[in-house]
Amino acid sequence: MTSSVLPKLSPPRTATVPTRRRRRSRWISVPGIAAQVGIAVLVLIAVMGPTLWMEAATARDIASRWAPASAAHLFGTDDIGRDIFARVMVATRTSLLLAAGATAMLMVGGLVIGLSAVMLPRRARRAVIWVMDILLAFPWLLLVLFFTVIWNASAIGAMLAIGLAGIPSVTRLVYNMASSVSDQDYVRAARVVGVGRLVIMFRHILPNIANPLLVQSAAAASTTLLSFAGLSFLGLGVQAPDYDWGRLLNEGLGHLYTNPMAAVGPGVAVVFAGVVFTMIAETLGEQPGQGLRATADASRAAVAVRRRARVPAAAARPERPRGTALAEVRGLRVAFPDGEGGVVERVHGVDLRVEPGEVVGIVGESGSGKSLTAMALAGLLDAPAIVAAEVRRFDDIDLGGALSLAARKRLGVELGVIFQDPLTSLNPALTIGRQLTEVSREHLGMRRAEARARAVEGLRAVGIAEPDSRLGDYPHQFSGGMRQRAMIGMALTGRPRLIIADEPTTALDVTVQRQVLSVLRHAQEATSAGIVFISHDIALVSGFCDRVVVMKDGAIVEELDARRIKQDASHPYTRGLIACLPDMNSDRTRPLPVISDSLRPRDLAERIDTAGAGATPPADREEVAL
Structure with a gap:
């Protein structure tokens, strides 16, 4: 069956087939290696921090309150003698988890709304995007503060506020990219083949917009981390007795002149994590065509459901009357x-x-x-x-x-x-x-x-x-x-x-x-x-x-x-197309005719006849026009 449909054809003659060189991954570069090392350090501290430094972070030593930075206390101590460096290490888990939760919320929310808008009817789609555009008109920090007031000042409230405030921008990004991809020929061909909307979305559209989304996720994580630190610094985020980097920064700012490391230490942690996320975004941005393979593979479950309804390829077709066009x-x-x-x-x-x-x-x-x-x-x-x-x-x-x-x-x-x-x-x-x-x-x-x-x-x-x-x-x-x-x-x-x-x-x-x-x-x-x-x-x-x-x-x-x-x-246009093609008998001393819209059909016929009779053209080039 295969050989009858796909006739064998000898490939073009080539001496040797050169070995194809694969493009080196951007992860094996200075930004890529730095990003991998940075994320490994953050994950290790988040996992091991409470185990290694919890005792020093909670032990009180009133006699050593507000001690300056030293070998015993790298960032000094706070108002009741607790080691600030240990508290920064322990706060890593809380800060990263809250940032990850808000980032996941805004990315998933924007992805769902943006992709759903692409599949909606025109009026419903325009209504959804209109609402998102209105929300985008408000400053992002203003939306965060608005949602924070609704859920009161708490860690969960701050996470919900930052996540919801970031959904409109991600929705707009997803909608714009998905709309551009949905007009491509391969998506139209998939519709004709019979692929369902959800499968088209997960197999053809989402993998093509995945790389920018991954870059956006890494960039959003950096922004979200800074936002959490800012809210906690203002007293609208993590509340006592819990703490994160922003709250530690607020506590140490009052003693900036007597013990600078009390404020600089948490600030260094925030900057380090933000730089790591930025390096991840930069590295992902240099990986074209490598989108969400896992996402595309996950669509196999939906494909398997569709196969249950498959019509056998050899199913009988109604007889077509003889002489009827295919x-x-x-x-x-x-x-x-x-x-x-x-x-x-x-x-x-x-x-x-x-x-x-x-x-x-x-x-x-x-x-x-x-x-x-x-x-x-x-x-x-x-x-x-x-x-x-x-x-x-x-x-x-x-x-x-x-x-x-x-x-x-x-x-x-x-x-x-x-x-x-x-x-x-x-x-x-x-x-x-x-x-x-x-x-x-x-x-x-x-x-x-x-x-x-x-x-x-x-x-x-x-x-x-x-x-x-x-x-x-x-x-x-x-x-x-x-x-x-x-x-x-x-x-x-x-x-x-x-x-x-x-x-x-x-x-x-x-x-x-x-x-x-x-x-x-x-x-x-x-x-x-x-x-x-x-x-x-x-x-x-x-x-x-x-x-x-x-x-x-x-x-x-x-x-x-x-x-x-x-x-x-017989039609002048057809004769014009034929006249424009040279052959072995064409007079190479004469310019080739061209199609032009400047002449009427009657003039076209006269020009073709003139060119065929060997007459000298009236201009530098013969115009065969419709």
Whole structure:
């Protein structure tokens, strides 16, 4: 089965495959090592402090009250003779626990509200973000003091106050990042495959925003620690007989001139912990693409629940009448809001059919509506796009209505999409192997080893050397051409009956272009899959496709048999595209024609005829215009 869908293709000839050098972890650097040593010291003191220094921190010696710093008492003593250094060490646990609790509260609260807002309907989403923006308008310290008054002056009250006051800023951060990621092609493709909202959130969105969130967590811990010290210093935090660094700082400040270390000692502890958290944030900020792997892996539980409802891949489908198109759109119109209450229509009443085993090419200039038409056919256009059509279906699935779970699963297996820009179409937070095995495991019911073998075969089929070792790489570790080939291999890992290729050879050299087209052709012949091939290159399309559809300004201007495109082309725009391509018989002393909007169709025909007759062009370059 695998060999029939994924035809083997010899990789490009290379002398040797150089050993790939892994990027050294930022944790093995001066900031990284300093952060690790600092956090180890803080954790050790927090765990062992009460055991080692509790007796000295509570023992009273009135005769030695307010003793200056010495070898016996590094920070001196307080008003009843207790060792201040011992009290600072014991207070480490309380200070860190309160800071960690408030940080966890504001991060979890912001994460839940921000991610929930992304999934809410538009009006509810705007209402939630509106409330968060109002809270952000108030100074953060003012909110902390407000919440502190509500829960009275206590350690728990201060923790709740700082945690709740920090939620709006984290919510805004999470919402902005999640909204930007949710518009990426790989998220849209996951929706078409049939992945649920929660799984998309935990597998595709959260891992991509995890790294900034980890940096924000470390930075928030530093800010929270300083806030606790400030509240306790003001008497609004930890209350007697308990103490933390802020309370010790307040007690020692009155004797700053007689025993400076009584105030400097707790201050040094606060600064040291703040610097450690800052170093952690700096180190995490230099770890791109390494997000929350554990979070992504935790979504496997949700995936397992979805598998219980899996429809078998071999489930019987209703017979399609002979002569019926594999995919079809009639009267397709695609519009977008113009921001002023109206809409701008980009695709105007397009009719397109793809027969089983047919390769249909769509050609036209940028902005002609090629990709919009293909994405509408695949069901990949979401709001704010407004899609309307008399008929829009794939096989017996009506893409214009609500899709059932079984229909979405079929689309995930039988519809393959090769996006134009693989850098935005591949999930940067997941490895290539994880993305290539998704369809096999989700919809074909394969085990991990089987799905991995199929992914290896997919990479090998598109000419990627050492596919076994490259499955563990991230997209940024692939070159542009390799990413494009990986996208093609991903589209072939299912059982595609229709492949939509949106300029799949754009980033490839001519040798690899030929190999990629050979892979697509072999896959089409082996499975009788239909292909919608989008390109700017009319010569490439006419050589690869069976039928060519020419689009201009959101409408189809002509449909031609690819073998007779030069002979049968009648529309001025199609003739202009053909005239712009040189061949072996082109006169190299004459400038090439170009497409321009400055001339009318009648002038275009006259210019093409003139160029074909060998007349001298009236300007420095021939303009073939619509």
